[in-house]
Amino acid sequence: MGEERTRYKLVLGYGTCGIAAGANAVKTALEEAVEKGSYDVDLDIAGCMGYCFKEPIIEVTDRERDYSVVYGDLDAKKVLQVLEEHILNGRVIEEWVVRKSDDPSFGEGDFLANQHRIVLRNCGRINPESIDEYIAVGGYQAARKALTQMTSEEVIDEVSKSGLRGRGGAGFPTGTKWGFARKARGEEKYLVCNADEGDPGAFMDRSVLEGDPHSVIEGMIIAGYAIGAKQGYIYCRAEYPLALKRLEIAIDHLHQRGYLGKGIFGTDWDFDIKIKKGAGAFVCGEETALMASIEGRRGMPNPRPPFPANEGLWRKPTNINNVETLAAVPWIISHGGDKYAELGTEKSKGTKVFCLAGKVRRSGLAEVPMGYTLRQVIFDVGGGVREGKEFKAVQMGGPSGGCLPAELLDTPVDYEAITATGAIMGSGGMIVADSSTCMVDLARYFLSFTQEESCGKCVPCRIGTKRMLEILTRICEGKGVPEDMEKLQTLAADIKAASLCALGGTAPNPVLTTLKYFRNEYEDHILRHKCTAGVCPALITLFINEETCTGCGACLKVCPTGAISGEKKEPHKIDPELCIRCKLCLSRCPTESIWAE
Amino acid sequence: MEEGCNHKHRFASVDDLRPLEEILKRYEKEKGALIPLLQETQEAYGYLDEKIMRMLAKKAGYQLSQIYGVATFYTQFRLQPIGEYLIKVCHGTACHVAGADLITEEVCNQLGIKEKETTPDGKFTLESVMCVGACSLSPIMIVGEDTHGKLKPTAIKKILKSYYGEPKEEDE
Ligand SMILES: Cc1cc2nc3c(=O)[nH]c(=O)nc-3n(C[C@H](O)[C@H](O)[C@H](O)COP(=O)(O)O)c2cc1C
Numbered sequence: 001m002g003e004e005r006t007r008y009k010l011v012l013g014y015g016t017c018g019i020a021a022g023a024n025a026v027k028t029a030l031e032e033a034v035e036k037g038s039y040d041v042d043l044d045i046a047g048c049m050g051y052c053f054k055e056p057i058i059e060v061t062d063r064e065r066d067y068s069v070v071y072g073d074l075d076a077k078k079v080l081q082v083l084e085e086h087i088l089n090g091r092v093i094e095e096w097v098v099r100k101s102d103d104p105s106f107g108e109g110d111f112l113a114n115q116h117r118i119v120l121r122n123c124g125r126i127n128p129e130s131i132d133e134y135i136a137v138g139g140y141q142a143a144r145k146a147l148t149q150m151t152s153e154e155v156i157d158e159v160s161k162s163g164l165r166g167r168g169g170a171g172f173p174t175g176t177k178w179g180f181a182r183k184a185r186g187e188e189k190y191l192v193c194n195a196d197e198g199d200p201g202a203f204m205d206r207s208v209l210e211g212d213p214h215s216v217i218e219g220m221i222i223a224g225y226a227i228g229a230k231q232g233y234i235y236c237r238a239e240y241p242l243a244l245k246r247l248e249i250a251i252d253h254l255h256q257r258g259y260l261g262k263g264i265f266g267t268d269w270d271f272d273i274k275i276k277k278g279a280g281a282f283v284c285g286e287e288t289a290l291m292a293s294i295e296g297r298r299g300m301p302n303p304r305p306p307f308p309a310n311e312g313l314w315r316k317p318t319n320i321n322n323v324e325t326l327a328a329v330p331w332i333i334s335h336g337g338d339k340y341a342e343l344g345t346e347k348s349k350g351t352k353v354f355c356l357a358g359k360v361r362r363s364g365l366a367e368v369p370m371g372y373t374l375r376q377v378i379f380d381v382g383g384g385v386r387e388g389k390e391f392k393a394v395q396m397g398g399p400s401g402g403c404l405p406a407e408l409l410d411t412p413v414d415y416e417a418i419t420a421t422g423a424i425m426g427s428g429g430m431i432v433a434d435s436s437t438c439m440v441d442l443a444r445y446f447l448s449f450t451q452e453e454s455c456g457k458c459v460p461c462r463i464g465t466k467r468m469l470e471i472l473t474r475i476c477e478g479k480g481v482p483e484d485m486e487k488l489q490t491l492a493a494d495i496k497a498a499s500l501c502a503l504g505g506t507a508p509n510p511v512l513t514t515l516k517y518f519r520n521e522y523e524d525h526i527l528r529h530k531c532t533a534g535v536c537p538a539l540i541t542l543f544i545n546e547e548t549c550t551g552c553g554a555c556l557k558v559c560p561t562g563a564i565s566g567e568k569k570e571p572h573k574i575d576p577e578l579c580i581r582c583k584l585c586l587s588r589c590p591t592e593s594i595w596a597e
Numbered sequence: 598m599e600e601g602c603n604h605k606h607r608f609a610s611v612d613d614l615r616p617l618e619e620i621l622k623r624y625e626k627e628k629g630a631l632i633p634l635l636q637e638t639q640e641a642y643g644y645l646d647e648k649i650m651r652m653l654a655k656k657a658g659y660q661l662s663q664i665y666g667v668a669t670f671y672t673q674f675r676l677q678p679i680g681e682y683l684i685k686v687c688h689g690t691a692c693h694v695a696g697a698d699l700i701t702e703e704v705c706n707q708l709g710i711k712e713k714e715t716t717p718d719g720k721f722t723l724e725s726v727m728c729v730g731a732c733s734l735s736p737i738m739i740v741g742e743d744t745h746g747k748l749k750p751t752a753i754k755k756i757l758k759s760y761y762g763e764p765k766e767e768d769e
């Protein structure tokens with residue numbers, strides 16, 4: 001990175017998703033080539049741009065023409081070609097372009113054009129390991145403004161005016177919560193950032209922490225000032241090593257600048273932050289369990305009240321907010337609460353980040369104004385279902401959420417509207433399912449998750465989820481009986497009513513929504529012994545298509561039970577008696593001639 | 598990905614108490630530091646050996662039951678030694694829907710071990726984890742420090758082989 005300005009700027013998407021897709025090899029190739037050659041370019045990294053489906057990705061900006069293109073699906077070889085063609089010869093390689101800054105209709109441009117980015121405002125655009133880049137885009141001005149020009153009450157008013165509600169799942173109004181902590185009696189107060197992100201299928205908090213850690217920290221500085229807390233904690237799950245590393249770097253930089261510590265921004269306000277690394281327990285995302293974990297105990301929830309605002313960490317008043325909530329705060333302080341409240345519905349304001357995954361064509365990060373319909377999120381932003389298949393369901397809100405069918409695609413994203421369907425907004429994970437996803441298996445999967453993660457403190461959750469899981473497992477094994485559906489329903493009602501925390505209180509949701517919207521699949525499993533999606537091993541048979549089988553023998557070699565037979569170059573056959581339906585052959589077949597039914 | 602071949606885990610022997618003493622010193626003044634204490638101890642020794650936990654209890658002033666309680670509550674802590682590389686197959690929602698079961702099955706198949714077991718040569722230990730946050734590249738497997746995304750069961754053999762340094766020609 002030279003001081004003098006080069007014509008081109010080349011930014012590599014370097015978050016966990018990019019690295020998983022091979023960004024390291026691209027980075028090495030780029031660095032070597034730029035070192036050796038004479039390209040008029042400087043290199044930089046950024047967090048996830050949200051185009052996870054096209055990783056590894058680079059954005060090439062032509063500073064002279066104020067124009068940029070994003071290239072996707074790169075590898076070490078292709079990126080050298082980009083250097084040759086684009087940087088040396090000024091020719092854009094159209095084929096690999098994901099997005100052009102001047103033509104949102106080109107390529108996958110509408111993925112971004114259909115979004116409205118506030119929380120993700122800097123993700124993929126600045127180097128998350130450089131405080132200077134954050135400051136250059138206006139970073140820390142909101143915190144400075146809050147601390148030097150506003151009283152704590154004014155800050156809280158502004159956040160209340162914005163209508164911001166907690167993005168950690170429950171959707172509690174943030175301004176109101178801050179007000180409670182502010183008014184709580186006590187000299188010593190704490191502010192905690194909940195970065196535990198335990199919902200499998202949600203990765204927005206990771207993306208923000210990796211792509212723009214300073215925005216979260218700035219939100220914490222503002223929140224700490226508002227409630228009167230001088231010590232902040234970030235509780236981040238250990239499964240996110242890159243997020244942890246970037247947070248550490250950011251906090252180091254802030255100490256060097258005097259933006260954290262004693263008398264920050266030239267005021268007499270002190271604020272500091274410590275990072276606490278989780279140790280792998282989903283329930284620690286729940287606020288009272290999280291605090292127990294910070295104190296070094298087993299992470300088990302406690303009944304509320306007392307609420308953390310009055311008696312939290314070390315029994316002092318404590319305010320807990322989610323990563324996404326905090327990342328929106330600096331924007332609200334800079335632009336004003338009213339501006340934020342212009343977006344969204346009557347009761348759900350602003351924007352929400354969703355993580356698209358599963359069978360959706362464009363998986364990645366989608367930040368949209370509240371009030372967009374599920375259809376807009378999944379189809380306009382997400383590009384619909386992969387391989388042109390039919391949409392079957394979207395799972396929202398992880399293990400506490402539910403599965404919604406195509407008929408509900410016009411539901412707006414709004415806390416109340418989503419809850420009315422039986423799902424929840426939750427953290428914002430959206431797993432799209434097509435005909436190859438079995439809804440009973442999915443419900444069983446979530447129950448096995450909550451059962452495993454139940455901390456065991458209360459009976460309804462510990463034992464109730466176990467009984468539900470047993471029934472679901474039985475159904476998937478083809479041993480279900482018609483009464484099982486009713487039994488599930490009764491158990492679900494009891495667990496919901498009697499659990500100590502929301503882990504148990506919401507655990508039945510995936511079962512209830514699938515029973516409600518996909519009852520036919522339960523009936524298929526129980527009455528007709530069929531898994532139409534071809535997922536549940538006990539209820540399927542594997543076949544080889546004799547027309548397309550080339551007799552290569554790949555399946556025969558991998559079959560653990562010797563159920564496959566056939567001469568070389570002749571169509572093979574599966575003996576259903578011997579077959580244990582492990583489906584290993586299915587993944588080996590080069591001509592996709594094996595199917596499950 | 599590719600750079601997976603050259604990092605070796607170096608764990609201290611449980612007879613060597615120096616790493617433990619260093620860790621204890623660092624957290625001497627911090628309240629509620631049991632979890633980071635255990636995390637760093639595990640990083641140093643690879644797992645939480647009974648002898649080490651006893652020592653920790655004595656020196657840091659905890660009840661052994663308290664330490665054991667925490668160590669068994671959180672999935673991150675291990676009471677058994679692990680191989681040189683820890684293989685973590687993600688079984689989060691996205692990965693489950695994308696066929697994580699097949700990935701685990703294939704790894705078991707290739708290495709001849711079951712989940713939570715270590716290969717006889719001490720090279721690999723296999724575990725499942727919940728969402729690692731790279732759902733858009735599901736299914737995902739992490740080997741040591743390297744994340745492998747968009748996996749197909751057919752790719753696993755080659756990936757595992759790459760951790761044996763010089764790629765060996767194996768009879769097929
Ligand atoms: C079982 C369970 C798991 C939770 N996991 C998380 C989580 O991973 N991240 C999070 O921010 N909130 C999580 N929550 C919600 C928190 O308890 C809390 O409501 C939230 O952190 C408050 O922040 P907010 O007001 O900004 O949303 C979880 C709740 C429950 C019951």
Ligand code: FES
Nearest residue numbers: 687689692731732
């Ligand atoms: S489900 Fe595997 S990375 Fe999220």
